[in-house]
Structures are given as structure tokens and as C-alpha cells.
Amino acid sequence: MPVLLPAAGANVAVGKPADQTSTYPGGEPGRAVDGNTDGDYSAGSCAASPYQGQANVSWWVDLGEPYMIDRVVIFNRQDEFPERLNPFNIHIGDLNPFNIHIGDSGDVISNPRCGGDHHIDVTQPSISVSCPGMRGRYVVVRLPGPSRVLNICEVQVFPAIPRRVGLWPLNAEHLANDTSGGGNHGVAVGTTLAEGPDGEAQSAFTFAGNHQSYIEIANNGELDVKRSFTILLFAYHLGGQPMLDYRGPGAGTLFWIWPDRQLYIEYVT
Numbered sequence: 001m002p003v004l005l006p007a008a009g010a011n012v013a014v015g016k017p018a019d020q021t022s023t024y025p026g027g028e029p030g031r032a033v034d035g036n037t038d039g040d041y042s043a044g045s046c047a048a049s050p051y052q053g054q055a056n057v058s059w060w061v062d063l064g065e066p067y068m069i070d071r072v073v074i075f076n077r078q079d080e081f082p083e084r085l086n087p088f089n090i091h092i093g094d095l096n097p098f099n100i101h102i103g104d105s106g107d108v109i110s111n112p113r114c115g116g117d118h119h120i121d122v123t124q125p126s127i128s129v130s131c132p133g134m135r136g137r138y139v140v141v142r143l144p145g146p147s148r149v150l151n152i153c154e155v156q157v158f159p160a161i162p163r164r165v166g167l168w169p170l171n172a173e174h175l176a177n178d179t180s181g182g183g184n185h186g187v188a189v190g191t192t193l194a195e196g197p198d199g200e201a202q203s204a205f206t207f208a209g210n211h212q213s214y215i216e217i218a219n220n221g222e223l224d225v226k227r228s229f230t231i232l233l234f235a236y237h238l239g240g241q242p243m244l245d246y247r248g249p250g251a252g253t254l255f256w257i258w259p260d261r262q263l264y265i266e267y268v269t
């Protein structure tokens with residue numbers, strides 16, 4: 001299943017379908033993803049469950065696709081009852097809590113839990129909970145215990161931005177060295193410095209277009225491509241050899257641009 005990598009800083013929960021195990025009239029679950037963090041309950045932007053209290057009250061959102069999650073931010077009710085949120089759990093995964101029966105929140109904990117019991121400082125409007133390495137389509141906020149009341153004014157979910165593992169400027173200053181700190185310096189063979197983008201002198205490499213002209217980049221393990229990877233390559237292609245030749249043990253991928261400016265991807269063994 002694909003993992004989406006949205007732009008930095010995007011809250012991917014806003015406007016998405018939400019539900020909860022039980023609802024107090026006027027406290028519909030979608031109010032916690034309406035984009036309004038107002039903690040005054042009378043402003044009509046908070047989700048709420050019945051004030052009599054119920055066991056393991058839970059709220060959840062369907063992000064539509066699985067995301068790598070960095071953190072979940074919860075905005076608490078501010079006008080009164082801020083203590084109702086404590087303690088809470090966060091579960092993230094691909095098991096659909098929408099399938100459970102109303103009032104039975106046991107199934108929502110089938111998704112992995114982010115940390116243990118979380119406690120918000122009731123003098124603060126929000127709490128940010130880091131969930132590094134977690135992935136999933138559904139984010140659940142669960143209030144564990146026999147008699148709990150849910151008042152949540154907004155839930156924001158921020159995806160993880162992929163960590164950059166290599167950066168090769170290919171200019172006179174850095175040559176083919178990796179400036180990311182990962183230490184995978186390239187070795188340039190048969191290349192010359194050339195004018196780069198925007199006419200900047202010695203800010204690009206020119207290749208001869210044959211097997212004797214290349215930059216070889218080893219992998220000391222920092223270039224972790226276990227799940228997926230993204231390569232950005234800025235090039236002005238004049239023909240000849242592949243733009244990129246990615247080889248592992250026994251297999252590899254070649255990226256070509258044909259003279260008619262079409263991209264060809266060739267898998268080789």
C-alpha cells in the first residue's frame with residue numbers, strides 16, 4: 001500500500017470523516033476536524049460524548065490513506081472540564097474503527113498505541129504527542145477507564161517528512177561530496193565542471209555520454225531504501241548514457257531520456 005508524503009507542515013486530518021463511540025447533541029465528531037481550534041465549547045467546534053460518562057470513550061478520524069505519522073496535536077476544551085481529557089491514549093493503524101459497534105470501543109485498540117497514557121497540562125490549550133515511526137490510515141483518541149467524558153475541540157495529524165539521506169551539489173565548491181552528513185561521497189570519473197542553472201559558473205557537471213564518464217556513489221548503509229525512496233536529479237540531457245544507473249546485488253534500474261524527451265525506465269538483472 002502506498003504511503004503518501006505530503007508537503008511539510010500540512011495537517012492531514014482537517015475535514016476528514018470522523019466518528020466516536022457516542023455523541024452528545026451538538027458535539028458531533030466532525031467538530032474536532034473542522035479546522036477551528038476554539039476551546040470554548042459554546043463556539044460549537046468541539047466533539048463531545050454524553051456527560052454521564054461511559055467506558056473507554058473513543059474518537060477517531062479516517063485520513064483516507066495511510067500516512068507515516070510524526071505527531072498528533074489535540075486541542076482541549078478550555079471553558080470548563082479540561083481535566084476530562086486525562087489520561088488519554090492514541091492508536092494509529094489501518095484497522096477500521098468505523099466497523100465497530102457503537103458503545104464498544106474495545107476494537108479500536110487493535111491498532112498500535114502511540115506511547116502509553118498521555119496527560120495534558122490542563123492550563124494549556126493543546127498537547128502535541130510525538131508518534132515517530134508509526135503509520136496508518138486511522139488515528140484514534142481513546143479515554144481509557146470505566147466512566148469517561150470526551151471533550152475534544154480539534155485533532156491535528158502531522159505526517160512525517162522523509163529524512164534526507166544524501167545531497168550532492170555537484171559544483172566547484174562541493175564537487176561530488178555528500179553534504180547531508182551521511183558520508184556517501186561520490187567519486188567523479190571523466191567529468192568536467194560546467195555552467196549550471198541560471199548561468200552560474202562551475203555549478204554543474206558535464207558528462208561525456210559514454211561508459212568512462214560517471215559519478216559513482218557507494219552506500220555505507222545511510223541510504224536506507226527498505227520501504228521507498230525518492231531521488232531528485234536535476235539534469236540537462238543531451239543523449240547518450242542513462243541518466244541514472246541504480247544497482248543492487250543482482251538487480252538494478254536504469255533511467256533514460258530518449259531524444260524525443262520521453263522518460264524510459266529499464267529494470268536490469
Ligand SMILES: [Ca+2]
Pocket residue numbers: 031032033034035036037038045046153154
Ligand atoms: Ca474544532
